Amino acid sequence: MVQEKANAILEALNSATATNQEELEQFRIQYISKRSVIGALMGEMRNIPNEEKKAFGVTINNLKQTAQTKFKALIDGLENNNAESKAAIDLTLPPLEDAPGSTHPITAIRQQITQIFERLGFNLSEGPEIEDDWHNFTALNFPPNHPAREMQDTFFIQQDKEPEKAIDELALRTHTSSVQVRVMEDSEPPIRTLSIGRVFRNEAISARAHCIFHQVEGLYVDKNVSFLDLKQTVYHFVKELFGKDTKIRFRPSYFPFTEPSAEIDISCNICKGKGCNICKHTGWVEIAGSGMVDPNVLKNCGIDPEAYTGFAFGMGLERITMLKYQVNDLRLFTENDVRFLKQFKTL
Ligand code: DAH
Numbered sequence: 001m002v003q004e005k006a007n008a009i010l011e012a013l014n015s016a017t018a019t020n021q022e023e024l025e026q027f028r029i030q031y032i033s034k035r036s037v038i039g040a041l042m043g044e045m046r047n048i049p050n051e052e053k054k055a056f057g058v059t060i061n062n063l064k065q066t067a068q069t070k071f072k073a074l075i076d077g078l079e080n081n082n083a084e085s086k087a088a089i090d091l092t093l094p095p096l097e098d099a100p101g102s103t104h105p106i107t108a109i110r111q112q113i114t115q116i117f118e119r120l121g122f123n124l125s126e127g128p129e130i131e132d133d134w135h136n137f138t139a140l141n142f143p144p145n146h147p148a149r150e151m152q153d154t155f156f157i158q159q160d161k162e163p164e165k166a167i168d169e170l171a172l173r174t175h176t177s178s179v180q181v182r183v184m185e186d187s188e189p190p191i192r193t194l195s196i197g198r199v200f201r202n203e204a205i206s207a208r209a210h211c212i213f214h215q216v217e218g219l220y221v222d223k224n225v226s227f228l229d230l231k232q233t234v235y236h237f238v239k240e241l242f243g244k245d246t247k248i249r250f251r252p253s254y255f256p257f258t259e260p261s262a263e264i265d266i267s268c269n270i271c272k273g274k275g276c277n278i279c280k281h282t283g284w285v286e287i288a289g290s291g292m293v294d295p296n297v298l299k300n301c302g303i304d305p306e307a308y309t310g311f312a313f314g315m316g317l318e319r320i321t322m323l324k325y326q327v328n329d330l331r332l333f334t335e336n337d338v339r340f341l342k343q344f345k346t347l
Contacts, residue, residue, distance in 0.1 A: 184301035221310030258291025288315035
């Protein structure tokens with residue numbers, strides 16, 4: 001009988017709550033004070049047979065202890081609640097800044113470039129960032145052990161240490177030209193495609209170089225594609241992105257996968273051609289490599305070089321973004337300092 005009463009009290013105790021001072025006080029009266037239900041139960045001691053008195057005493061003590069612990073917990077809970085609700089309505093705090101994120105400048109330029117080329121009928125392609133030797137080098141006319149491979153400091157993913165098997169090695173792609181190969185292998189001309197993505201080179205990080213950056217690769221393969229088409233496409237692109245007054249020049253160059261090859265310079269967007277640190281006082285900055293797709297590359301990718309010709313170009317997205325937004329340190333793009341990022345608009 002008394003045990004049942006004790007159990008009922010324990011249950012009620014455990015499920016008790018207090019959301020304000022009154023409820024806390026009620027709890028105190030009901031379970032802690034002299035007139036508490038536990039006190040009343042203790043009064044029944046005299047009706048208990050002697051041999052059961054000890055066990056009854058233990059039950060009562062447990063109840064008292066539980067009530068004390070619960071009382072403390074209710075006080076703590078109430079204090080926390082108060083602190084929270086006070087903080088929530090602190091009218092002295094300044095209003096929160098309206099701070100939506102902004103578009104990362106690399107993303108913004110990526111979108112602008114994509115839109116310009118989409119209007120010329122280019123679609124978008126993608127390829128893997130971990131690439132095999134064939135797509136990154138061999139198909140692009142870099143013969144095994146050819147010194148041209150040294151032009152790009154490659155991060156190899158060590159697979160096989162035997163040099164004769166190096167050809168099977170995987171690497172982080174050093175350029176997006178690897179996507180050219182994949183597109184030509186998988187589709188028939190006419191091909192007009194743009195591929196934008198991350199590339200990796202084993203370079204020390206500085207204001208002008210990074211081991212991870214982005215490239216934009218363009219490829220156009222069809223009947224009778226000529227160097228003139230390359231020039232017109234580049235002229236159109238540069239004037240759309242940098243403005244009508246921008247000057248463009250092609251300089252003869254060498255890439256294993258294009259013949260002839262050219263590097264493309266534009267008049268410095270920062271000093272407007274007068275000469276500054278960015279253009280090393282020449283008035284010109286290099287923005288891309290380009291050329292006519294080498295017949296060997298077409299053949300490697302299953303396209304008949306007698307029937308088709310093509311042009312390709314590759315440019316660094318960071319370089320273009322630096323020129324467009326006059327950013328002078330490459331590291332700003334990856335440090336994610338909000339003081340830098342919030343200077344750009346949300347697209
Ligand atoms: N893949 C070259 C690089 O990373 C850039 C390049 C040059 C791409 C000429 C091309 C090209 O498509 O035709 O340095």
